[in-house]
Amino acid sequence: MTDISDDSKYQEGLEEEVLEDEIDDDLDINGSEESPKIEGQKKTGFIKQFVSSKQPFYKMSLPISYNEPRSLLEKFTDMGLFLDIFLKTPTVESEEQRFLEILKFYLSGWIQQKETKNPFNPIIGEVHTCKWEHADSCTEYIAEQISHHPPSSAFCFYxxxxxxxxxSYLSPTSKFWGNSFESSMEGKIVFEIPSLxxxxxxxxxxxxxKGVVVGSLQTETIGSTNLVCKKTGYSAEIEFKGKGLFKNKTSMVAKVKHTSNKKSLYSLEGRWDGTVSITSTKSNDTTLFLDINSEGQKPILPTEDQQEDNYSRKVWxxxxxxxxxxxxxEAQNQKAMVEETQRNLAKSREAKQEKWVPVNFSKNSQDTFTFNKLSEARKEIISNLKK
Known part of the structure; x- marks a missing residue:
């Protein structure tokens, strides 16, 4: 992998590669309302600018054709499409089964990425709120852009x-591979059951x-991570897989373990059809673990008159x-205006030696940001338990 912000030699080599590939840009581009040739020219024009720029990637403005029409703060709400899985976990008596339900909920937010484009980079101070109304409760969501350079976002479902x-408090960093962008989220996602x-x-x-220069755009989830609950001793080693040259049949594999046993308790396998199966290593029985072939529950947004000026939908x-x-x-022009306003405000704060202070999140002892009302929410949960 190459970080394009630090490697000018790579940029020069890539520019030559792009020029050589320009003639083939229209061979495998699907789903565009414009002709493949025009779409290919747009890709090539962007890459020429991209490789000649000395700016870090996060400071660059992507052409609007690479964006989906929403902010990253709103995209994080996709983690809540299958909230019902998470909501029932406090009532699951078995520690092992609770862990499996948390694992299931985590996978539901990542196992299948359908959107092939990037959301807007939020401006500093941008906020997104929404809620999910269930039969007997309500889940609230709040997110705020804590920093813009480098970008950092904090959010909370409760x-x-x-x-x-x-x-969570996440700081996305991006790399460019030549025909694909890779976005990594530095930080932790924390699921809490305060009553336990x-x-x-x-x-x-x-x-x-993928397909930034040559081919059709497609999004894949890749990489390894571990889900860990220190109190109960359960953990899961998770690996997300891209399709690759040989079209992998599995999109994800995982192994569930416990500190009391060196061997794994379960193995999981995700497929590109949106299903995940689980196999008990003890009985060797395989069953369906997760099926996300439904849209899930969409959040309810505040009405336009309830949205502040820094609300993500109003910003964009x-x-x-x-x-x-x-x-x-015109969309590109409007996007440029938002970004220019952002730059001017940043210059003004710098001239006044003013430091941006988040409104809804505060820095904690771990040098990350947490929701200001997080402690209050925990206390309310414990209080409800005693009633």
Whole structure:
């Protein structure tokens, strides 16, 4: 892997490679309303600018054709599409089964990436809120962009009636491989069941967008991570797999272990059809573990008159409307205006020697940011348990 922000020689070599490949750019591009040749020219034009730039990747503005019409803060809500799995975990009596349910919920947010484009990089101070209304409870979500250079986001899902919390502080970093972007999320995702004093900690996998220069755009989840609950001793070694040259049949494999046993207790295998099977190493029985062939439950957004100026949908409102109207040029202009305003505000703060202070999240002893009302939510969950 090469970090393009530090390797000018690689940039020069890549530019030559792009020029050589330009004639083949229109061979395998599908699903575009424009002709393959025009789409290929757009890709080539961007890469020429990309490889000649000396800026770090996170400071660069991607062409609008590489974006999906929403912010990263909103994209994180995809982790909550199958919240019902998470909500029932406090009532699961077995430590082993609780761990498996947390693992199932984690996988539900990553096992199948359908969107082939990148969300907008949030501006500093941008906020996104929403909620999921269930039969007997409500799950709230709040996210804030803590930093812009480098980008860092903090978010929290919480349902005090059901007694669960999911929170994280992530700093995306990007690499460019020549025909793909790779996005890594530095930081931890934490699942909490306060009534049981249990924390399940895991990292986010890497997201790769392929076909940036040659071929059709496609998104894959790759990389290895571990889900760990120190209190109960259970852990899962998880590996997400890309399709690769030989079209892997499995999208994910995992092994569930316990500190009391050197051997794995279960093995899991995910497939590209959105299903995951689980096999008990003791009985060798295989059963269906997860099937996400449904859209899941979509969140409810605040109405437009309830949205503050820094709400993600309002920040990107004009960009989104132009994208949905297929007016790519004007969408690009609107996106540039948002980014220019961001730069001007940053310069103004720098001139005044003002440091940005997040509104909804605060730095903790681990040098990360957590939701200001997290302790209050935990106390409310414990209080509900005593009623």
């Amino acid at each position: 349902n005090t009636e059901k007694g669960v919390i999911l929170h 004093d249990e924390e399940y900690i895991v990292e986010a996998p890497k997201i790769v967008v 409102k004009h960009v989104i409307s132009k994208m949905l109207a297929n007016n790519e040029d």
